[in-house]
Amino acid sequence: xxxxxxxxxxxxxxxxxxxxxxxxxxxxxxxxxxxxxxxxxxxxxxxxxxxxxxxxxxxxxxxxxxxxxxxxxxxxxxxxxxxxxxxxxxxxxxxxxxxxxxxxxxxxxxxxxxxxxxxxxxxxxxxxxxxxxxxxxxxxxxxxxxxxxxxxxxxxxxxxxxxxx
Amino acid sequence: xxxxxxxxxxxxxxxxxxxxxxxxxxxxxxxxxxxxxxxxxxxxxxxxxxxxxxxxxxxxxxxxxxxxxxxxxxxxxxxxxxxxxxxxxxxxxxxxxxxxxxxxxxxxxxxxxxxxxxxxxxxxxxxxxxxxxxxxxxxxxxxxxxxxxxxxxxxxxxxxxxxxx
DNA sequence: CGCGTTTACTTGAACTTTCAAATGATGCTT
DNA sequence: AAGCATCATTTGAAAGTTCAAGTAAACGCG
Numbered sequence: 001x002x003x004x005x006x007x008x009x010x011x012x013x014x015x016x017x018x019x020x021x022x023x024x025x026x027x028x029x030x031x032x033x034x035x036x037x038x039x040x041x042x043x044x045x046x047x048x049x050x051x052x053x054x055x056x057x058x059x060x061x062x063x064x065x066x067x068x069x070x071x072x073x074x075x076x077x078x079x080x081x082x083x084x085x086x087x088x089x090x091x092x093x094x095x096x097x098x099x100x101x102x103x104x105x106x107x108x109x110x111x112x113x114x115x116x117x118x119x120x121x122x123x124x125x126x127x128x129x130x131x132x133x134x135x136x137x138x139x140x141x142x143x144x145x146x147x148x149x150x151x152x153x154x155x156x157x158x159x160x161x162x163x164x165x
Numbered sequence: 166x167x168x169x170x171x172x173x174x175x176x177x178x179x180x181x182x183x184x185x186x187x188x189x190x191x192x193x194x195x196x197x198x199x200x201x202x203x204x205x206x207x208x209x210x211x212x213x214x215x216x217x218x219x220x221x222x223x224x225x226x227x228x229x230x231x232x233x234x235x236x237x238x239x240x241x242x243x244x245x246x247x248x249x250x251x252x253x254x255x256x257x258x259x260x261x262x263x264x265x266x267x268x269x270x271x272x273x274x275x276x277x278x279x280x281x282x283x284x285x286x287x288x289x290x291x292x293x294x295x296x297x298x299x300x301x302x303x304x305x306x307x308x309x310x311x312x313x314x315x316x317x318x319x320x321x322x323x324x325x326x327x328x329x330x
Numbered sequence: 331c332g333c334g335t336t337t338a339c340t341t342g343a344a345c346t347t348t349c350a351a352a353t354g355a356t357g358c359t360t
Numbered sequence: 361a362a363g364c365a366t367c368a369t370t371t372g373a374a375a376g377t378t379c380a381a382g383t384a385a386a387c388g389c390g
Contacts, residue, residue, distance in 0.1 A: 065339065077341085080339065080341080100337095102339070103337095103338060103339080
């Protein structure tokens with residue numbers, strides 16, 4: 001521990017400030033865009049779409065709630081509410097986990113699958129149109145690497161624990 | 166107009182898929198992180214913090230509602246609700262616009278300014294710790310450029326109008 | 331076994347965001 | 361100056377998210 005309780009904070013340089021502004025601007029714009037696109041074309045927000053995608057890739061289109069929440073990076077509580085809504089739509093069904101009576105499996109129904117298949121092309125087109133058709137291949141690589149570094153620093157359990165370097 | 170109604174969609178390449186996954190992962194993690202940090206340290210979500218920042222930079226710490234909404238990239242409705250809440254906290258006050266009786270000015274109060282000043286160092290530290298202390302200067306430049314391109318494609322009015330090419 | 335702890339998931343209330351509709355002021359246009 | 365479209369903002373309800381408990385099953389261990 002050093003002695004200073006709270007040194008003068010290091011503000012952002014001009015380049016960093018600019019990058020940060022651009023980042024916020026671009027990411028909110030994109031998220032809004034995708035949310036609207038999916039709400040319009042598939043009747044659900046982007047996060048819910050992500051849940052269906054996850055389920056569609058899972059072994060028997062089934063996944064434990066906790067695993068699904070982790071993959072989708074949302075809290076279990078949020079997932080519970082979300083699945084309740086998706087269930088009401090008939091796109092997902094809950095099943096008891098045979099091996100663990102506490103557990104639940106979320107199961108993507110056939111109808112849910114159809115909805116997903118119908119929505120996917122438009123969604124990919126939107127992502128493409130906003131991102132990949134505008135970036136050079138080098139930039140795509142750079143973006144991936146930058147995001148990897150970001151996620152690395154935030155990812156695990158200790159995300160908001162004091163940095164114990 | 167070509168004849169095809171909906172050609173086979175161009176899916177994402179492996180590199181694109183990977184980049185997209187990384188992007189979603191990293192951006193949601195970061196947004197969650199900042200939201201929690203500000204909720205804990207300043208009692209408000211990231212978006213609200215952004216509103217205070219905007220106001221603090223405006224001429225007499227005052228800004229028209231519509232302008233503020235545009236700068237913060239949120240809808241006017243959302244801004245209305247947000248300002249109502251900030252007003253309840255005593256951090257912002259509404260004033261009638263002298264030149265246009267329909268208009269309202271949002272005014273950052275002294276107390277709001279204090280809250281902002283107290284929250285700013287922690288927020289900058291969080292942004293730095295998650296992003297700028299982990300990226301090389303080149304990467305910061307790349308990120309800014311990538312975001313500029315993204316925003317360019319989404320920005321203006323016609324963002325969600327049918328593409329009328 | 332018995333008892334405390336952890337794990338899996340849900341619930342309800344408070345809060346935030348979206349969406350559509352309402353209010354009131356401006357400003358053309360005739 | 362009256363009428364009508366437009367603009368600035370608000371409102372209320374529905375949808376989504378967070379947060380703090382709550383239930384129930386599984387685990388661990390003396």
